[in-house]
Amino acid sequence: MKKGKPERLIIDGKRLDGRDLEEFREMEAKIKVIKSADGSAMFRFGNTIAIAAVYGPRPMFPKHLQNPERAVINLRYNMVPFSTEDRVRPGVSRRSIEISKILKEAIAETVFTEEFPRTVIDIYIEMIQADGTTRCAALNAASLALADAGVPMKDLIAACSAGKVDGHIVLDVNGKEDNYGEVDMPVAMIPRENKVVLLQMDGLLTKEEFEKCLQLAKKGCMQVYKLQKECIKNTYKQIAEGDENV
Amino acid sequence: MSEIFVKDRELVMPGDVLAKSIDILPGNGTYRDGEEIISKVIGLVKLKERFISVIPLSGKYIPKPGDRVIGVIEDVQPTFWNVNINSPYLGLLLLGEAVREYVDVTKTDISKYYDIGEIIYAKVLHVSRSGVVSLSMNDPKAKKLRGGKLVRITPYKVPRVIGREGSMIELIKEKTNCNIIVGQNGVIWIKGMNEGLATRAILLIEKESHITGLTQKVSKLLEEGDKK
Structure with a gap:
């Protein structure tokens, strides 16, 4: 693959991968991908693939970390070494600690943690392949995995990114656009309440551009939400039809 | 005005609005937000008089007295x-x-x-x-x-393993000649000559518990198992 900045990221209203400005990459969602986990899911935006596994609620040790009023959410976001062009150094990094923290806080908004005092809900997310918008894919996978595990929650969380590339507001920023574009803005929301639970932005936007970007991302989230619901429905339909692979 | 948006035994998931009414009470697996009653989990709707609840398809056992x-x-x-x-x-x-x-x-x-x-x-x-x-x-x-083996299933599926008035579990016991005890926490103890077949039957029930016509499927499995 050629490295370096492409001259233009948007040519005649089409992006490098041939998409329109407000078009998603191909999305895919799957639940029950890991047999030994209580709940698991895979979510894909184009070349970005996240796999999430949920264990628990289960007893929390060491004991002093227990919360007598609610369950503790323990989340690990990790990129596997072969997920990007340059090898990712294994282990925790500044970036993975940050993302783990914000994802955990987003998930705590939707899970009824008060129903399971003194326990822990472990969520492990592995990025198998990374090409922009990884935290959104991770969050989508995690929320599906939680639902699959039967953890009571207000609603699924849907996330997607918007940004500014070559002066245009675009939906679903990919790796190249993230690196060489102007702005990348991941947004996650609880669609039923229309409540934003994660919003980050790097780069500069005017107030009007920000509003436009946010509206676009919110619209995108609803599309993701629809896909997540369809995924769950289809999985149980397939089981009902006797599909051995589920 | 009471409105119910779902049918009995319909598959719902977190965030699905089940009903809009203050006369209907939210049962297990649901919560109330203003007038709306919303599902908390992936599960099947159960309508009973003034209650609306969702029976989860997965989840952990939460103990309650008397179990x-x-x-x-x-x-x-x-x-x-x-x-x-x-x-x-x-x-x-x-x-x-x-x-x-x-x-x-x-x-x-x-x-x-x-x-x-x-x-x-x-x-x-x-x-x-x-x-x-x-x-x-x-x-x-x-x-x-003493002895025997343990099988663990999702605790919410225990009623399906037992069946109506114990019909399902009696069927398995009779066909496999096993001693079976079902705990409400989803742990099942099996002892007898045909432990493997009984285990297969129970795991089939767990996997396909949301499907109608389960009894026929289980008895078919048990019949086939006998011939082998």
Whole structure:
């Protein structure tokens, strides 16, 4: 693959991968991908693939970390070494600690943690392949995995990114656009309440551009939400039809 | 005005609005937000008079008093046992609830009654708010289970394994000639010659519990298993 900045990221209203400005990459969602986990899911935006596994609620040790009023959410976001062009150094990094923290806080908004005092809900997310918008894919996978595990929650969380590339507001920023574009803005929301639970932005936007970007991302989230619901429905339909692979 | 948006036994998922009414009460697996009643989990809707609830398709066992559960002794302490009951919380079996006779704890090692790794069928006495689960053997059905094997399923599927008035479990028992005890925590104890076949039948029920016509499927599996 050629490295370096492409001259233009948007040519005649089409992006490098041939998409329109407000078009998603191909999305895919799957639940029950890991047999030994209580709940698991895979979510894909184009070349970005996240796999999430949920264990628990289960007893929390060491004991002093227990919360007598609610369950503790323990989340690990990790990129596997072969997920990007340059090898990712294994282990925790500044970036993975940050993302783990914000994802955990987003998930705590939707899970009824008060129903399971003194326990822990472990969520492990592995990025198998990374090409922009990884935290959104991770969050989508995690929320599906939680639902699959039967953890009571207000609603699924849907996330997607918007940004500014070559002066245009675009939906679903990919790796190249993230690196060489102007702005990348991941947004996650609880669609039923229309409540934003994660919003980050790097780069500069005017107030009007920000509003436009946010509206676009919110619209995108609803599309993701629809896909997540369809995924769950289809999985149980397939089981009902006797599909051995589920 | 009361409106119900779902049918009985319909598949719903977190965030699905089930009904919009203040006359209908939210049951298990649902919560109320203003007038709306919303599902918390992936599950099947159950409508019953004024209640609307969702039976989850997966999840952990949450103990409640009166349940009969199968547990494995995990640790022996001077006056009590810690019991793994397949739940986020440990079961606690006190000496007084386990043994009828007087025991002088300064002179006896109580592992002679129940030792680590042994399996018990016990009743849940009390569950404290912070998750201490007291168990009791002071119940006509409670006993120590010797031999056999354990199968773990999702606790919400236990009613399907038992079937209407025990029809399903009787069918498996009769066809496989096994001794089977089902704990409400989703742990099932099987002992007999045909343990493998009984296990397969139970796992089939767990996987396809949301489908109608399950009894025929299970009896077909049991018939085929006999021929092999």
